[in-house]
Structure formats: C-alpha cells, structure tokens
Amino acid sequence: MYQIDTLTKTYQQGKRVVHALQDVSLRIDDGELVSIQGPTGGGKSTLLQMLGGLDRPTSGSISLDGTDLAGMNDTDLTRVRAETIGFVFQNFNLIPTLTAQENVETALVPSGVSKEERAARAVAALESVSLGDRADHLPGELSGGQQQRVAIARALVKNPKVLLADEPTGNLDEETRDEIVDLLEGLWKEQGLTLILVTHDSVVARRTPRRLRIAKGQVKDLTA
Amino acid sequence: MFFTYLRRELRNRRKQTVVVAIGLAVAIALVIVVNSVSAGVRDAQASVLESVYGVGTDVTVTQAGEPGAGGPGAFAFGSEDGEASEDGTRSLAQDNLSVARGSASFDVSALETVAALDHVTGVSATLGLQNTSFSGEMPDFEAMQEQMEAGERPEPGTAGGGGAAGGSSFEVNSFDVTGVDPAADAVGPLTTVEVAEGRTLTADDADANVAVLDATYAEQQELAVGDTLTLAGTELEIVGTVTSTTGDGVATASDVYVPLAVAQTLASLDGQVTDLYVSVDSASNVDEVASAIEAALPDASVSTQSDLAEDVTGSLSTASSLVGTLGTWLSIIVLAAAFGLAILFTVSGVNRRTRELGTLKAIGWSRNRVVGQIAGESVAQGLIGGVAGVLLGGLAVAAINLAGITLTGSSGGGAFSFGGGGDVGDRLQQMGGQAPDAGAAGAAAPGGGPFGGGGAVASAVDVVLSAPVSLWIVLAAVGLAVLGGLLAGVVGGRRAARLRPAEALRSLA
Ligand SMILES: Nc1ncnc2c1ncn2[C@@H]1O[C@H](COP(=O)(O)OP(=O)(O)OP(=O)(O)O)[C@@H](O)[C@H]1O
Ligand SMILES: [Mg+2]
Numbered sequence: 001m002y003q004i005d006t007l008t009k010t011y012q013q014g015k016r017v018v019h020a021l022q023d024v025s026l027r028i029d030d031g032e033l034v035s036i037q038g039p040t041g042g043g044k045s046t047l048l049q050m051l052g053g054l055d056r057p058t059s060g061s062i063s064l065d066g067t068d069l070a071g072m073n074d075t076d077l078t079r080v081r082a083e084t085i086g087f088v089f090q091n092f093n094l095i096p097t098l099t100a101q102e103n104v105e106t107a108l109v110p111s112g113v114s115k116e117e118r119a120a121r122a123v124a125a126l127e128s129v130s131l132g133d134r135a136d137h138l139p140g141e142l143s144g145g146q147q148q149r150v151a152i153a154r155a156l157v158k159n160p161k162v163l164l165a166d167e168p169t170g171n172l173d174e175e176t177r178d179e180i181v182d183l184l185e186g187l188w189k190e191q192g193l194t195l196i197l198v199t200h201d202s203v204v205a206r207r208t209p210r211r212l213r214i215a216k217g218q219v220k221d222l223t224a
Numbered sequence: 225m226f227f228t229y230l231r232r233e234l235r236n237r238r239k240q241t242v243v244v245a246i247g248l249a250v251a252i253a254l255v256i257v258v259n260s261v262s263a264g265v266r267d268a269q270a271s272v273l274e275s276v277y278g279v280g281t282d283v284t285v286t287q288a289g290e291p292g293a294g295g296p297g298a299f300a301f302g303s304e305d306g307e308a309s310e311d312g313t314r315s316l317a318q319d320n321l322s323v324a325r326g327s328a329s330f331d332v333s334a335l336e337t338v339a340a341l342d343h344v345t346g347v348s349a350t351l352g353l354q355n356t357s358f359s360g361e362m363p364d365f366e367a368m369q370e371q372m373e374a375g376e377r378p379e380p381g382t383a384g385g386g387g388a389a390g391g392s393s394f395e396v397n398s399f400d401v402t403g404v405d406p407a408a409d410a411v412g413p414l415t416t417v418e419v420a421e422g423r424t425l426t427a428d429d430a431d432a433n434v435a436v437l438d439a440t441y442a443e444q445q446e447l448a449v450g451d452t453l454t455l456a457g458t459e460l461e462i463v464g465t466v467t468s469t470t471g472d473g474v475a476t477a478s479d480v481y482v483p484l485a486v487a488q489t490l491a492s493l494d495g496q497v498t499d500l501y502v503s504v505d506s507a508s509n510v511d512e513v514a515s516a517i518e519a520a521l522p523d524a525s526v527s528t529q530s531d532l533a534e535d536v537t538g539s540l541s542t543a544s545s546l547v548g549t550l551g552t553w554l555s556i557i558v559l560a561a562a563f564g565l566a567i568l569f570t571v572s573g574v575n576r577r578t579r580e581l582g583t584l585k586a587i588g589w590s591r592n593r594v595v596g597q598i599a600g601e602s603v604a605q606g607l608i609g610g611v612a613g614v615l616l617g618g619l620a621v622a623a624i625n626l627a628g629i630t631l632t633g634s635s636g637g638g639a640f641s642f643g644g645g646g647d648v649g650d651r652l653q654q655m656g657g658q659a660p661d662a663g664a665a666g667a668a669a670p671g672g673g674p675f676g677g678g679g680a681v682a683s684a685v686d687v688v689l690s691a692p693v694s695l696w697i698v699l700a701a702v703g704l705a706v707l708g709g710l711l712a713g714v715v716g717g718r719r720a721a722r723l724r725p726a727e728a729l730r731s732l733a
Contacts, residue, residue, distance in 0.1 A: 045729050048729065049726045049729060052586070054586055054724070054725045054726040054728070054729070055724065055725075055726045074591065075590070078585070078588060078589075078590050078591070079588070081585075081586060081587065081588040081725070082587070082588025082589075083588070086587075087583075087586050087587060087728065089583070089728060089729065091579070093579060093580070093583040093728055095229070095580055095583075095584075096236070096580075097229070097232035097233055097235075097236045098228070098229060098232060102225070102228060102229075105225060106225065106229075106584065106587065106589070107587050107588065109225050109589065109593070110587075110588040110589055110590065110593070111588075118225075154587065155587075158588075166729055
C-alpha cells in the first residue's frame with residue numbers, strides 16, 4: 001500500500017525551477033489497478049519515479065507498506081527496486097546484446113539466486129507471456145509487442161508486489177496494444193499485483209477500475 | 225551473467241574493441257621492444273666491456289701518458305739507415321714496440337698496494353704494448369737539400385712533402401701486444417677467451433718466448449700455431465690462438481698475448497705494467513675500493529665498470545641513447561595515446577548506454593554491479609590488447625634478433641684515432657671481411673714528417689644485438705595493458721555510477 005503525503009518534486013532547469021509534482025497526497029491500496037493520464041510534461045513519469053524509488057522527492061513523504069521511500073539511502077532503495085517493484089517502459093528497454101531469456105534473468109541477478117534457478121524462472125516467465133519459444137532470440141529479432149512481453153516477463157520474474165508501467169503501449173499499434181493490456185490485466189488478476197500504468201490512451205485508461213489525472217504537477221482522482 | 229553480458233558487449237562493439245585492443249597492443253609491443261632492445265644493448269655493452277676487461281673486473285687502474293711521451297712515437301731514421309737505391313731513395317724498415325700512445329706504464333709495486341686494500345679479492349697486472357712497424361721508401365733528403373740550395377726547384381714527383389707524393393711510399397702496420405701474468409687467471413683480459421687452437425699461456429710460460437694470438441688476427445695475418453712471430457727482434461713461438469667467449473666473431477682485447485715478463489723485457493720496461501684489473505668482493509664496495517686506490521696511487525686513473533660503460537662508444541652508444549631516450553619517450557606517448565583511446569571509447573560507450581545502464585539500476589542492479597560490469601569490459605579489452613601486444617612485441621623482437629643487427633662498440637680510455645689507420649680501421653676492415661691494408665690508409669696522411677704512429681688504441685668490438693624478452697617484461701606489459709583497461713573502467717565506471725536510475729524512463733535517445 002502506498003501512502004503519499006504532500007509530495008513535491010522540483011527540478012532545476014537552468015535558472016528556472018520546474019514543479020513536476022506539487023503537494024500530491026494520494027493513497028493506493030494493494031492489488032489496485034490504477035491508470036494515470038495527463039498532458040505531456042504534467043508529471044506522470046515523475047510520479048512513477050517516486051512510486052518506484054528511482055528518485056527521491058524534494059519534500060513530503062511516500063511510504064510503501066509503512067516505510068518511507070523518501071528517507072531511504074541508495075542501497076535500501078536499490079533493494080526495494082530489486083525485490084518489490086517491477087518496471088515496464090515505453091521503449092521496452094531491453095539489453096540489445098542479451099537474448100530474451102538473458103534479459104529476463106538480469107532481474108534475478110541482484111537477488112543472487114543460482115544460475116539454474118535463474119534460467120528455470122526466466123523460461124517460466126517467458127512462457128507466462130507466451131514467448132517460451134523465443135527464449136534465444138535477441139531483442140532485435142523480436143517485434144515491438146514481443147519485446148514488450150519480454151520486458152513484462154523481466155518485470156514479473158522476481159514476483160514483485162508492485163508493477164509500474166510508463167506508457168507500455170505507447171510504441172505499439174492498436175492490436176498489439178490490446179494484447180499487451182490484456183496480458184497485463186490477466187497477470188494483475190492472477191498475481192494480485194498492484195498495477196499502476198501511465199498512459200496517454202483513453203481506451204487503455206477506461207479499462208482500469210481507478211483513473212488518475214495529473215496536470216501541472218497536481219493529481220485529480222477521476223473515479224472518486 | 226557477468227561474463228555473458230561482458231562477452232556480448234565486446235562482441236557487439238567489435239570495432240571499438242578492436243581499435244582499443246590494437247591501440248593498447250601497439251603500445252605494449254613498443255614497451256616490450258624498447259625494453260628488450262635496451263636489455264640487449266646493455267648486454268652488448270657488458271660483453272664489449274668483458275671482452276676488453278675480462279669477466280669479474282670491477283675496477284681498472286691505468287695511468288695517462290704525458291702528451292707526446294711514450295707511444296709508438298717518432299721513428300728515428302738517420303739518412304744512413306736503410307739501403308739506398310741508385311736514385312738515392314732509401315728503403316727502410318723499422319719496428320717499434322712500446323706502450324700505447326696516451327697511456328703510461330707504472331711500477332708493478334702498485335699491484336701489491338692495491339691487493340692490500342680492503343674488499344679487494346683479486347688483482348692482476350698487464351702490460352699493454354703496441355707494436356708499430358714501418359716499411360717503405362723515402363726520397364734522398366740530402367740530394368733534395370742540395371738541389372734546394374742550388375736554387376733548383378725540386379722536380380715534381382721526385383721530392384715534396386706529401387707522403388704519397390714523390391718517391392716515398394710507406395706502410396705502417398700496428399698491432400696490440402699484451403703482456404699477461406700467466407699465473408693470474410681469476411681476473412683480467414684472458415678470462416673471456418677460450419682456446420681456439422693450441423693452448424693458452426700457463427704458469428710455466430712465465431719467461432718463455434711464446435705468444436698466443438687472437439684467432440681473428442692470426443687468420444688475417446696467416447699465422448698459425450707453430451709459426452713464429454718477431455717482436456722487437458726476438459722470435460716468439462705461437463703456441464695457441466684464442467677467441468672471445470662473449471660472442472661469435474668478437475675480437476679479444478688484444479691481438480697478441482705474451483707472458484708479462486717477456487713483454488717487459490722486449491719493451492725494455494722491466495717491472496712496469498700499464499693496467500691493473502681489480503675484482504671487489506661485492507658490487508656495493510666498488511666505489512669505496514676505487515676511492516681507496518685513487519688515494520693510494522695518486523697518479524693513476526681509476527675506472528669502475530660503470531665509468532667504463534659510459535666509455536663505450538660507437539654505434540652501441542648511439543643505439544643505447546636512441547633506445548634510452550627516443551624509445552622511452554615514444555613508448556610513453558603511444559601508451560598515453562592508447563590509454564586515452566581506451567578511456568574515450570569507454571566513456572562514449574557509457575554515454576551511449578545511458579538508458580540501458582539506467583534500466584539495470586531501475587530493475588535493482590546496485591551501483592557497484594553496474595560499475596563492475598563497465599570496468600570488466602574495459603579490463604577485458606585491456607587484456608585482449610595486452611595479449612595481442614605481447615604477440616606483436618614478441619614478433620617484432622624476433623624480427624630484430626633475426627635481422628642480426630651488428631653494433632660496434634669501442635672502449636679504452638684516452639684513445640685517439642688517427643687518420644682512419646691503425647687498429648680501428650684494421651678491425652673495421654676485418655668486419656667487412658676484406659684483406660687488411662690499414663697501413664696504406666694510415667700512412668697517407670702526414671707525409672714525410674715525423675710519424676705519429678698508428679695511434680688508435682681503442683678496441684672496437686662488434687656484437688650482434690640479441691634482444692631478450694624476459695617473463696618479467698611480458699607480465700609487466702600485460703599488466704600495463706590491464707592497467708590501461710582498468711583506468712578506462714574507472715573513468716567510465718565513475719560516469720556509470722553517477723547515472724540516475726530514472727534515466728530508464730527517458731523516452732528520448
Ligand atoms: N531530470 C529532470 N530535470 C529537469 N526537469 C525535469 C526532469 N524530469 C522531468 N522534468 C520536468 O518535469 C516536468 C514533468 O516531467 P514528466 O516527465 O514527469 O512529465 P510526463 O507527464 O511524464 O510527460 P510525458 O507525457 O511527455 O512523458 C516536465 O516539465 C519536465 O520537463
Ligand atoms: Mg513521461
């Protein structure tokens with residue numbers, strides 16, 4: 001469960017101060033499926049960074065299951081990312097030189113599981129996204145939809161509590177978009193994840209039980 | 225995962241990997257070549273010194289001659305000497321056996337003085353002589369003088385000052401004769417020779433009229449064991465020939481070796497010697513012994529091995545300074561360039577992989593793991609470069625060794641060379657495999673005046689360059705390449721360490 005209180009994030013752009021998030025207070029319960037919409041530059045990715053422990057807020061608190069991510073050191077934040085949070089990106093962000101299976105395995109490297117277990121879990125994760133037969137393919141040999149499936153397998157192979165997706169369908173055509181959203185929705189239901197997805201796409205947003213909108217660093221809950 | 229990822233990255237960036245590895249390889253190869261060639265040059269210098277001064281000699285003692293004194297000085301020819309031919313030209317032939325010009329003999333009691341000093345483990349004395357023979361024809365000076373007084377111009381071609389002109393033609397031949405103590409075999413010039421034919425001098429030869437010849441000199445003079453050699457009017461039996469142990473075709477310190485007592489008698493220098501060869505118990509005491517000798521023998525000039533090394537001249541010293549300065553600087557510059565190249569590529573690689581590395585951090589890779597991956601890649605490149613460099617350097621050194629580069633070194637304090645004649649010219653011609661006629665060259669210069677003699681005393685020794693590659697150099701070179709990789713890894717790694725995990729969310733680039 002996320003509990004966010006008066007969260008502010010400002011960036012310095014030269015002499016200008018940008019308020020990417022301003023006094024955001026928000027609660028997201030375990031197992032929720034939340035979509036975040038909003039205009040470009042509104043602060044969606046910034047909020048996702050705070051939720052994922054990729055960066056620390058300028059002020060305010062953001063606690064995940066009772067621990068404040070804002071006050072954590074780098075080592076602890078790294079551990080939270082390694083164990084509890086999965087990420088899916090708009091550009092898939094696969095390592096181009098590693099095969100699908102190896103890409104999935106990178107997520108298990110920090111937890112120090114054995115090589116054999118790593119391989120077995122990676123293969124299973126690929127099968128859960130219907131890519132069991134593409135384990136040896138390099139990202140360049142896969143379609144955009146397939147690459148995003150590999151990325152989803154990478155995010156979920158460590159059984160995280162939270163899955164954060166920043167425009168996961170932004171680079172995909174409509175048909176593939178629906179496949180990916182179906183897949184995410186299925187995995188969310190199956191695994192009891194907290195799934196937060198940033199999207200420009202209202203079609204995607206309409207499928208989520210809870211919808212947030214961020215503009216100018218301020219959050220509005222559209223479903224409340 | 226570490227090695228899989230590392231291998232894939234290097235293979236994927238094959239061009240950069242190859243460029244960086246080649247850069248490091250060239251630098252490493254250069255370091256190996258410079259190191260091994262300078263080791264080879266040092267060895268060559270050592271063998272030049274050994275062939276001249278013998279093994280185990282730490283200090284040599286000589287005495288500089290008064291200018292003009294000693295030496296195969298002026299031949300004194302009276303107008304009645306020689307046989308006059310019908311036109312008044314006289315045929316002359318004369319031998320002169322004396323201490324080489326530029327050095328002087330001193331009393332053998334110096335040997336006892338030096339032997340009594342602390343840390344001295346052995347001393348032997350030699351008498352270095354030079355035999356200069358002159359033969360030729362001279363115009364009738366008396367007749368010339370009469371002509372001059374009568375106001376007649378001397379007919380061109382019959383008189384005149386020029387040595388080669390007029391009715392004169394000369395030949396000057398010189399060779400080294402060294403009187404050695406046949407009983408002293410621990411230190412001295414005979415420690416680096418081995419018998420080619422016959423035998424060497426033994427203690428029984430102390431007063432015997434026998435000689436041992438440098439094998440090269442013997443061959444050149446068409447002398448063999450059993451033949452006789454005439455020195456200062458005395459016939460010596462040639463009992464053996466010797467070659468240098470320092471290398472094939474390396475001339476020994478002297479042309480002729482005779483027992484010390486015989487040399488002293490023949491040169492009328494009883495109780496006199498020119499060189500002391502001193503060995504010292506440990507290298508750290510050499511300077512102390514040298515100072516003690518200088519104090520005990522104020523007139524002597526004392527040289528240690530390192531002084532002597534500086535005295536080595538010729539292409540050897542050129543090679544030595546070339547390798548020493550140019551080689552070192554070149555390796556430093558190329559090494560710096562290679563390191564720079566490695567750093568540049570690593571940093572640009574990290575910049576290009578900003579999102580990739582950010583993603584790894586975002587999914588939970590620690591900073592150290594990411595930095596380690598980057599550093600690992602650079603170190604692996606360094607290792608590849610190092611191994612390639614060792615192969616390249618090994619090939620280059622092998623090529624240098626196969627080329628059989630001959631370096632010539634001369635050593636011998638205070639020597640001066642004269643007109644290209646004499647000893648140096650002599651030996652240079654030996655090297656070229658030509659018949660020696662050093663005399664002609666030497667004599668052509670000063671014409672009818674008093675002869676300075678075939679003055680050069682320096683012993684030129686040619687040594688084929690053999691550049692050794694030691695395991696130590698190989699390890700150091702690979703280490704250097706790895707260090708270059710590590711340096712690049714540290715610089716690139718620092719960049720990777722600073723990278724924010726949020727870079728993973730950047731939609732651009
Ligand atoms: N690292 C940064 N340095 C400076 N300014 C930043 C940085 N990251 C974001 N910003 C600024 O913060 C504001 C919010 O950015 P953010 O990326 O959260 O927007 P977004 O809603 O995700 O937009 P988009 O839909 O284009 O992805 C923007 O004005 C952006 O320029
Ligand atoms: Mg964004």
